[in-house]
Structure formats: C-alpha cells, structure tokens
Amino acid sequence: MTNADRLEIARLVHRFGFGPRPGEYLALVHGGVAHARREVLRSDRDAALAKVADPHITDLGPAPSDPAASNAYWQSVWDQYMVLATWWLDRMVLADHPLVERMTWFWHGHWATSIGKVGFALPMKIQNQTLRQRALGNFSDMAREMILDGALIYWLDGEVNVVGAPNENLGREFMELFTLGVGNFTEDDVKAAARGLTGYRVVETSGRVSFESARHDHSPVRLLGTTRSFDASSLSDFVVAHDATATHITNRLWFRFVSTTVPPPRRLVKTFAKRNIVSLVHAIATDPAVRRPGLSQVKSPVEWFVSACRALRVTPSRLDSGDLHWLLGQMGQFPFDPPSVGGWPFDEAWLTASSAQYRFSLADVLVHHGNVTPLGTTASTMVQAAADWLGVAQWSERTARSLRAAVSDPRQLATLAICAPEFVVSV
Secondary structure, eight states, rough: OOHHHHHHHHHHHHHHHSSOTTTHHHHHHHHHHHHHHHHHHHSSOOHHHTTOOOOOOOOOOOOOOOOHHHHHHHHHHHHHHHHHHHHHHHHHHHHHHHHHHHHHHHHHHHTOOHHHHHOOOHHHHHHHHHHHTTTTSBHHHHHHHTOOOOOHHTTGGGGGBBBTBOOOOHHHHHIIISSOOOHHHHHHHHHHHHHHHHTTOOOTOOEEEOOOOOGGGOOOOTTTTTEEEOOHHHHHHHTSSSHHHHHHHHHHHHHHHTOOSSSOOOOOTTTTTTOBBHHHHHHHHTSSGGGTTTTEEEEHHHHHHHHHHHHHHHGGGGSOOOHHHHHHHTOOEEEEEEEETOOOOGGGGGGGGHHHHHHHHHHHHHHHHHGGGOOOOOOHHHHHHHHHHHHOOOOHHHHHHHHHHHTTTTHHHHHHHHHHHHHHOOO
C-alpha cells in the first residue's frame, strides 16, 4: 500500500464520511482504494441508525402571557432545541455508513437556516428530515421542497411577501446561494422571483406552510428571459433547470469536499445534467484530484467533534449538553445555528488561537469519556497505531515527536492526536 493510497483513503473517510471508527481505516487500507470507495459511498439502510430513536419534538404553540408559565415554556423551547441538536450529532457519530448524514450536514450549510431566528425546533426538524430524505436524490425535488419549507420561508422573510409589497429576500437567496450563483441573474430577475413567491404563510411554532391565493401575485413576470406566471414550485423547477444551477452546485460540492483553491474539472458538470446528486458525489469522490497532494481542508468544529467521537466511541447525547453547546459554540459552530444565510466560515477560518484553546478543552472531555485502547500498550508502536486508528495517512515528524513524548500516558497521547494538525486538517 503506497502513501498516495493511504492519503486517498484518509480523504475519503474524513471528507465523505466523518472519519473512521476503530479498526475501519486500517481495514479499508488493506482492502485497497477501490474497496474503500465502495464502502465510503454506501448509502443503503443503516442498521445502527435504525436504533437511534427520533426525538420527541412537538408544536409548543404560542407563548403564554403568564410569567410563570412563560418561563417554563421558553425552557421547553430550549430543551427541544438541545434534544434535536444532540440527536443529530448522535446520528453522525453512530452511523455505520455516514455518507447520508455527511450530505445532510452539507445541505444544512447550503440551505443555511438558523434556529436563532426561526425560534422553534419542530420547523428545524422538518427541514432536517427533508434534507436527509433528499440528500443523495434529485436536486430538483430537493429545491421544490425547500422553497416551500416553513423554516426557510420564515428565515428569509417569505411569509411577509405579498402581492403589492413583495419582499425580495427569499427570491434573491434562492437564486444567488441555493441555485444559480452570483452573476447569473439580474436585479429584475430578483424582483420577478419575489412576485412569484408571494402568498405563502408559515405557522412559526410548527413550520406548517399554507398558500393564500389573495396574497399571491398571479400576473406574468419576466424571469431569466422567459415571461410567464409562477408559483413557488414552478419557479423552483424553472430556475433549477437553468444551466448555471448545474455549475453552481458542482462548484459548491467540490469546494466543500475536495478543494477551496483548485476549481473542479469541467467534465463534472455533465454528471449533474439530470440533477442527480448521487451521480455528482460519486464522480467527485472518484476524481483523480482526491489523491492529489496539497489539497488540504480544515475540518469545521462539528466535523472535528464528530470524527473524534467516532474514534473514541463517545455518544454525544451522553455528554452534558450545556457543556457541549458552550464548547462547540465557542469554537464557532453548533447544529441548526449558522451565523447567516451564507452558512458558516470554511477552511482556514477555523484555525484560530481561540478555537484551538476550546478544541483542547473539548478533547479533554471526549478522551475522559472515550476508549483509547486502539492505541495498544506497546510504546514503540503507539504513534503509528494512533495514525491507523484516526485515519491519518502520515504524521509529520514534528507531530510524531510530540506523540512519542506522550506514549507513557495513552490519554494524553490521544488528546494530542485528535488535536494534531493532521487530524484537525484533512490533508
């Protein structure tokens, strides 16, 4: 097995999954690259996730006016959010075949929607289920459901978009961020899209969407060179069919899974001609660039946390949710709470002194609760065992030196290893 093969397999398991569990990386290495691709790209029924019970998230209804009841109500709002977030983290960690959860996480960043404005867990759960169901399906189907998603509509002010007073926020972001990309539409197209998206109402606490014909602009508009009347579904289908959407989504997936500096090969866009997501993901994962040196990507805090939990066999919901929320929040990321419609920062933006400090704090917690037996007990082999355990192709000499100095304390070695550059960054 060559170093290039180890590198490619490491990239596959960390970028298209959430990192290996104990023994998985070495088994993939022994099986070869072709076998590793097949395993990493599996999206069949996941027996492990079938055992993860869905969270009990309910419609809490309007806030009560009584102060005592109000306190309990808002505590329930917070508790439901924490239950939902840790449930999703559990799914990422416990999945036997994490590609679907990995793609759900990608789409959450793409259709970035924050509970900070949405306010309630139930609409966020419904959106999350949609993203998971459509994660590797057809993008046209996904977009058609998302443009009618209660959390997204509320997040982007779609519910106040009415005939005679169109709000452009949802229409603009739908084209700029979610489908066409910057520069592929005009301000007149934004105005036209806004008119086509009028008339939709959302129940904030449940995410239920309804359409009020009297609030909708039924008149024809000129959008992307075509004049006709639109509603949300027909507008979505029309925009997604545009050639620019194929390029934009291909670029986004490449950007998040392969490189933020090297553009994708033009041939990849053709694999998305029918808007089949799984075809594009497979084409990217099998592209020769996946084994090209130098295309490193920094893991986001959640991606690092999940990969560490998988290695240490730690289930997030068994940790203190307050500590977990605070530490990941200090690192800058927690599920369902992106900072803007553009999603979270990426790549080297996560390599700050403050995030490193909180990463070590969280690493201490995880190692305290985790299982470090994959390191073995033989000092001379523990450093290499750490690489095989964590899915690291090769430690740098500087990292290896630090790890060798800690072989007398396996838990310290484990902490240093999951905070090492080669684990924090998918090299």
